[in-house]
Amino acid sequence: MFAPNFNKMTMQVFNKNIELREFLTSMKSKNSTVGFVPTMGALHEGHLALMSQSIQENEFTVVSIFVNPTQFNNPEDLAKYPRTLEADIEKMTTLSDKIIVFAPTVEDIYEGKTTAESFDYDGLEHQMEGKFRPGHFDGVGTIVKRLFEIITPTKAYFGEKDFQQLQIVKKLVAKNHIPVEIIGCPIHREPSGLAMSSRNERLSSTERKEAAIIYTILKEVKEKFQTQNTDLVEDWVKNEFKKYPLFELEYFVIADESTLLPITFKEKSKNYRAFIAVFVNNIRLIDTITLN
Numbered sequence: 688m689f690a691p692n693f694n695k696m697t698m699q700v701f702n703k704n705i706e707l708r709e710f711l712t713s714m715k716s717k718n719s720t721v722g723f724v725p726t727m728g729a730l731h732e733g734h735l736a737l738m739s740q741s742i743q744e745n746e747f748t749v750v751s752i753f754v755n756p757t758q759f760n761n762p763e764d765l766a767k768y769p770r771t772l773e774a775d776i777e778k779m780t781t782l783s784d785k786i787i788v789f790a791p792t793v794e795d796i797y798e799g800k801t802t803a804e805s806f807d808y809d810g811l812e813h814q815m816e817g818k819f820r821p822g823h824f825d826g827v828g829t830i831v832k833r834l835f836e837i838i839t840p841t842k843a844y845f846g847e848k849d850f851q852q853l854q855i856v857k858k859l860v861a862k863n864h865i866p867v868e869i870i871g872c873p874i875h876r877e878p879s880g881l882a883m884s885s886r887n888e889r890l891s892s893t894e895r896k897e898a899a900i901i902y903t904i905l906k907e908v909k910e911k912f913q914t915q916n917t918d919l920v921e922d923w924v925k926n927e928f929k930k931y932p933l934f935e936l937e938y939f940v941i942a943d944e945s946t947l948l949p950i951t952f953k954e955k956s957k958n959y960r961a962f963i964a965v966f967v968n969n970i971r972l973i974d975t976i977t978l979n
C-alpha cells in the first residue's frame with residue numbers, strides 16, 4: 688500500500704508498476720510535469736545530480752532502480768552488479784523528500800518473458816558498445832521503452848558517460864514517437880578524474896586510484912586531436928595503455944557525435960568525441976570526452 692503524502696521518513700517506494708501508475712494518476716493534475724531518472728541502483732553522486740536536475744525542473748521525480756537482465760551480455764557481470772537498494776533509498780532520502788522510487792521485480796517488468804525486443808537505431812547500435820556487447824542496446828531499448836510506458840515522464844535524464852546510450856535513447860524516442868524530452872547531463876567525476884560509475888565500487892583501492900589514468904589520457908587526446916592526425920592519436924593511446932599492466936584497452940575510438948561512426952577525416956562542421964572502454968581486473972569501465 689502507498690501513502691498519498693510525501694514524507695521525509697517514508698519515501699514512496701513502489702515495486703509494482705500498476706501501483707506506481709495508480710499513484711501517479713492520483714497525484715498528477717493536467718499540467719503536472721514528471722521527471723524520470725532511470726538507474727540500475729548502486730547510486731553515486733552522478734545519479735544524484737540527475738535527480739537534483741529533475742527535481743528542479745519538474746513537479747514530480749520518479750527514479751527507477753532495476754538491474755535489467757536483458758542488457759547484460761555477460762552473466763557474470765549481471766550476477767556481480769551491485770544491488771544496494773537500502774543504501775540507495777537512504778541516499779535519496781537525504782537528497783529530497785520529493786522522489787518517488789520504482790524498484791520493480793524482473794517478473795513485474797517482464798511478466799515471465801525475460802527477453803529483449805529487437806530495435807533498429809539506424810546503425811548507432813553497431814558501433815563501440817554495440818560491437819563488444821552484442822544485444823546490449825536491444826536490452827536497453829526494451830527496458831527504457833517499458834519504463835516510459837509505465838511512468839509517462841515529461842522529461843527523462845541520462846548521463847553523458849553512456850553517450851552512445853544517450854544517442855540511442857533519443858533515436859528510440861524519435862522513431863517510436865514517444866512524447867518525452869531526453870536530457871543529457873554532464874559526467875560526474877571522482878576527485879581523481881575517474882568517471883563516476885556503479886562499477887567503481889568493485890575496484891580495489893589501488894585499481895581505483897590507477898583508473899584515474901583513463902581520464903588523464905582522454906584529456907591528452909583532446910589536446911593532441913587539435914593538431915595531430917587521428918591514427919597518430921589512436922596509436923599513442925594504445926601505447927600509453929601498454930605502460931599500465933593492470934589495464935586492458937578494449938577499444939578507443941574517435942567518432943562523429945551524431946552518427947557515432949569512426950572519424951575518417953576531420954571536418955570543421957562536425958562534432959567529434961573520443962570513446963574508450965577498459966578492463967581493470969575483469970571490471971569494465973567506459974569514459975568519453977568531447978573533442979570540439
Ligand code: PAF
Pocket residue numbers: 725726727753755758827830831849852
Ligand atoms: O544507464 C543505465 O544505468 C541503464 O542502462 C538504464 C538506462 C537504467 C537502463 O537499464
